[in-house]
Amino acid sequence: MADKAITTAAGAKIIPNVMTKKQRIKRDKWLYLLLIPGLIYFIVFKYIPMWGIVIAFQDYSPFLGVFESSWVGFDHFKFFFTNPDFIRLFRNTFLLALYDLIFFFPAPIIISLLLNELRISWYKRTVQTFIYVPHFMSWVIIASMSYVFLTTSGGIVNELLEQFVGRKFNFLSSPEWFRPMIIGQIIWKEVGWGTVIFLAALAGVSQEQYEAAIVDGAGRLRRMWHVTLPALRPTIIILLILRLGNFLDTGFQQIYLMSNALNRSVADVFDTYVYFIGITQGAFSYSAAVGLFKSVVGIVLILGANHFAKKMGQEGLF
Amino acid sequence: MHKMHNTPLGRVFDVFNVILLGLIGVATVVPFLHIIAGSFATDAELSRRSFFLFPEEPTLGAFRYIFSTDAVVNSLFTSVFVTTVGTAVSMILTLTMAYPLSRKNMVGRNVVMNLVLFSMLFSGGMIPTFILVRSLGLMDSYWALILPMAINPFNLIIVKNFFQQLPVELEEASKIDGCSEIGTFWRIMLPLSMPVIATFTLFYSVFYWNDFFQALLYINDNTKWPIQLLLQQLVTVPDMNIGELDESFYEQPRESIKLAVIVVATVPILFLYPFLQKHFAKGVLIGSVKG
Numbered sequence: 001m002a003d004k005a006i007t008t009a010a011g012a013k014i015i016p017n018v019m020t021k022k023q024r025i026k027r028d029k030w031l032y033l034l035l036i037p038g039l040i041y042f043i044v045f046k047y048i049p050m051w052g053i054v055i056a057f058q059d060y061s062p063f064l065g066v067f068e069s070s071w072v073g074f075d076h077f078k079f080f081f082t083n084p085d086f087i088r089l090f091r092n093t094f095l096l097a098l099y100d101l102i103f104f105f106p107a108p109i110i111i112s113l114l115l116n117e118l119r120i121s122w123y124k125r126t127v128q129t130f131i132y133v134p135h136f137m138s139w140v141i142i143a144s145m146s147y148v149f150l151t152t153s154g155g156i157v158n159e160l161l162e163q164f165v166g167r168k169f170n171f172l173s174s175p176e177w178f179r180p181m182i183i184g185q186i187i188w189k190e191v192g193w194g195t196v197i198f199l200a201a202l203a204g205v206s207q208e209q210y211e212a213a214i215v216d217g218a219g220r221l222r223r224m225w226h227v228t229l230p231a232l233r234p235t236i237i238i239l240l241i242l243r244l245g246n247f248l249d250t251g252f253q254q255i256y257l258m259s260n261a262l263n264r265s266v267a268d269v270f271d272t273y274v275y276f277i278g279i280t281q282g283a284f285s286y287s288a289a290v291g292l293f294k295s296v297v298g299i300v301l302i303l304g305a306n307h308f309a310k311k312m313g314q315e316g317l318f
Numbered sequence: 319m320h321k322m323h324n325t326p327l328g329r330v331f332d333v334f335n336v337i338l339l340g341l342i343g344v345a346t347v348v349p350f351l352h353i354i355a356g357s358f359a360t361d362a363e364l365s366r367r368s369f370f371l372f373p374e375e376p377t378l379g380a381f382r383y384i385f386s387t388d389a390v391v392n393s394l395f396t397s398v399f400v401t402t403v404g405t406a407v408s409m410i411l412t413l414t415m416a417y418p419l420s421r422k423n424m425v426g427r428n429v430v431m432n433l434v435l436f437s438m439l440f441s442g443g444m445i446p447t448f449i450l451v452r453s454l455g456l457m458d459s460y461w462a463l464i465l466p467m468a469i470n471p472f473n474l475i476i477v478k479n480f481f482q483q484l485p486v487e488l489e490e491a492s493k494i495d496g497c498s499e500i501g502t503f504w505r506i507m508l509p510l511s512m513p514v515i516a517t518f519t520l521f522y523s524v525f526y527w528n529d530f531f532q533a534l535l536y537i538n539d540n541t542k543w544p545i546q547l548l549l550q551q552l553v554t555v556p557d558m559n560i561g562e563l564d565e566s567f568y569e570q571p572r573e574s575i576k577l578a579v580i581v582v583a584t585v586p587i588l589f590l591y592p593f594l595q596k597h598f599a600k601g602v603l604i605g606s607v608k609g
Contacts, residue, residue, distance in 0.1 A: 025425050030499035031418040035430065038415025038469060042433055045466050049442025049450050062449075111342070114335055123336065129595065130343035133350075136587050136594060138528030140546040144553040144580050145349055148356075156352075156369040192346060196598070220328045253531050257554060271444070278445045279535060291443030299440050 056289035069285075076289035085273065093269040096255075097247050099183050105243060107187055108194025109236060113224055115195060116202050128199075131192025142189055143257035146181070147172065173262035182258060186251075197239070198232055205231045241309045245302035248294060270294045350584070357381070357577040364573045380578035390579065392541050393548040396460065397527060400544060401586075404464040404526040409519055411469050412477055413511075417503050419474075420481035438471045444535070451536055462536035463529070463544065470525070473518050480514045481507060517597040520590060527586055545583045552579055 019027065056076060058069040080086055111131070118124040134142065149155050150171040158168040171177045205227065213223045252271040259267030268276075270290060278287025324332070351371050356364055357380055359373035384390040418424055419431060441447075447466060456462040484507065492502045508515070530546035537543055543551075553576055 021425055024423070028418075028421070028424050028499065031421055031424055034414040034500065034503065035418040038411050038474075039430060039433075041411055041415075041465075041469050042437060045447070045450070045468070046437040046441065047433070049446035050440070052442050052446030052449060055446065055449070060449075062452075066449075111339075114339055117332070117335055118339065119332070120336070123340075127339045127343040130347050132595060132598075133588075133591060134346055136524055136528075136591060137584060138530065138546050138587075140528075140530050140550045140553075141580060141584055144549055144576070145353060147553050148353065148577070148580075149349060154365060154368050159368045188346065219325060220331055256531075256534075257550060260554075274444050279448060284445055284449065288443065288445040291445055295440055295443055302439055 053288060053292050055285050056292045058285055060285040060288070062284070072285075076286045077293065079286065080290055080293065085268075088265070089268055089270055089273055092266055093248055093250055096179060096182060096250050096269065099179055100186060101243060101247075103183050104186050104190070105240070107191045109198060109232065111191055112195040112198035112202065112232070113228055115199065116228055117220070117224070128192070128195075131195070133192070134189045135193035137189070139251070139253040139257055142185055143254070146185060146258070150181070172258075173260055175263050175266045178258070178263040178266045182254065185254065185258070198235060201232055201235045202228065237309070237312075241305045245305040246298070247301055248298055353577050353580050353584075357574060357581045359574060361572050361574050364577075380572070380574035381582075384575060384578050384582065388541070389543075389548060390545070390582070393543050393545040394582070396463075396542055397544040397546070400460055400463045401523055401526040403460070404468070405519055405522045407464055408468050408470070408522040408526075409515065412474050412518065413508070413515070415469065416474055416477035417481055417507060419478045422482070434471050434474065448535055457536055458539045458542060459536075460542070463532045464526070467525070467529075467532065470522070473521065477511075477514055477518065480511060484510060513597070516593070520594050520597055523590065524587060524594070545579075549579050549583050552576055 025032070052066065055066060055069065057071060057073060058066070059072050060066065060069045115124055115127065118127070149157050152158050152168045152170055152172075157171070162168050169177065171181050209227050210223060213227050218226060248270065250269045250271065252275070255267055255269055256272050256275065259272065271294070274287045274291045274294075277283045277290070348371075352369055355371050355373050358376045358378070359370070360375055360377055360379070363370075363374055419427055419434075421427065451457065451462050451466060456465070488506055488510070489502055492506045497505060528546060530544065530550055533544050533547040534550075537547070540548075
């Protein structure tokens with residue numbers, strides 16, 4: 001800084017060998033040039049839409065635009081919170097998230113523990129190669145395959161059920177099967193991928209710990225319980241925090257693809273509601289208000305989960 | 319793997335474990351195998367047998383039909399275009415933005431980093447983004463499938479962390495040799511980043527190929543649908559068929575045709591899979607470097 005210049009006894013000013021801000025900016029001009037395209041992306045496609053949220057407080061009309069549309073304050077929010085849709089959406093979103101947490105979350109941990117016990121390494125690698133595949137498939141492909149296999153007209157699952165149980169189940173279009181089907185798809189698609197991070201954590205467990213456990217007379221199960229599982233604990237906690245932080249994030253694509261007129265009563269979640277009301281019916285302001293409500297709850301959950309993590313002595317996410 | 323003395327109970331567990339994991343492995347790939355087999359089968363066989371891995375009379379009929387329709391050919395063109403151009407755009411934006419953000423003494427770096435991080439916590443949401451894309455005049459344009467999701471902030475941060483952990487001496491040496499910042503980036507940093515570039519090129523390609531949500535929002539013109547949206551309309555919308563989209567064919571959507579479109583929409587991913595498998599662990603591990 002220029003004002004930090006030291007005046008010597010002779011009165012001459014010595015500028016310390018530290019560049020001023022201006023000089024550093026000038027030195028890095030090429031770096032700023034590289035930064036510009038990405039920065040423009042974030043401003044245009046992330047921050048302009050954030051500013052666009054103001055339409056949630058307006059009666060936005062596409063013809064008038066954001067600047068000319070009339071302001072209505074919290075009317076859309078009031079309408080939403082007193083609307084029976086609100087309870088239904090909240091219930092559907094909450095139950096899907098809860099089932100996901102109960103049934104999906106532990107699955108990769110269990111599979112990782114089992115994979116870790118496989119002694120034949122080529123067999124382990126082969127199983128891993130297979131179970132990672134569905135993660136890279138689109139939801140459209142997963143949904144299409146579900147339609148092929150679960151349909152009551154000739155799908156293999158119902159053919160088998162008819163043979164062994166004596167009846168068919170309308171998985172694809174009945175409200176009571178919607179949630180199990182969604183969770184089942186998530187498990188099938190993501191359980192393998194979910195093991196990647198746990199197996200990476202297990203790679204760091206030293207052999208000596210297992211050997212010590214054997215000397216102490218621990219059998220297979222006890223070694224899994226007292227050595228392998230504790231090694232996974234930090235990873236499990238971090239992922240649990242992340243999951244709680246994103247609790248309301250049900251996958252739009254999956255739910256949109258699997259919902260239809262017959263199961264809509266349980267399938268509608270905040271995201272799909274915003275799409276149907278906003279994009280297909282054109283109620284921009286009202287659906288933007290619903291979206292904003294969800295975003296605000298989301299940020300509160302993430303900050304809350306992070307705060308909680310730090311309190312528990314974990315590192316936290318940020 | 320840990321070698322250890324095994325009790326009889328432990329051996330029973332081992333056998334059970336091998337069988338269980340084998341079944342899980344089979345359960346993840348066998349459905350695909352049936353889809354592939356079915357796409358080469360006749361419709362008569364598909365209505366007679368609900369599951370098989372080898373068609374009795376293999377035929378290319380379904381593929382011949384779908385490649386004769388404009389709908390499938392157009393959608394493949396869209397998907398290939400969006401995937402290649404989109405991946406290129408995403409990689410250029412991600413790399414050029416990650417590099418300056420990795421230079422710790424750059425003025426304003428923290429401001430930009432916080433902008434990025436905040437955008438991961440809070441977003442304008444579907445409707446304001448939709449209105450933006452529409453007012454930019456991008457409806458029914460391939461750019462609507464590329465630009466709104468061009469930078470994945472998670473990828474950006476992982477690449478930034480990667481640049482950050484490269485040794486500083488390299489950069490200093492190249493400056494002494496008279497390289498500019500851009501020269502250093504281009505001649506020193508990028509060649510060292512090939513594994514990261516490969517990883518994220520694959521990830522972005524998979525994203526663009528698989529996405530149907532952007533097209534659902536922004537593409538109304540069905541001649542510009544990507545393959546995923548076409549497949550979704552074909553399989554999950556009752557009574558929709560490719561012929562109807564062509565307005566020249568009016569036959570019922572046949573089962574083998576649906577399966578053939580599923581195969582066409584899946585095959586590029588299966589070809590990329592060996593490379594993906596080689597690289598994704600790296601992506602996960604590089605990301606764990608905090609900074």
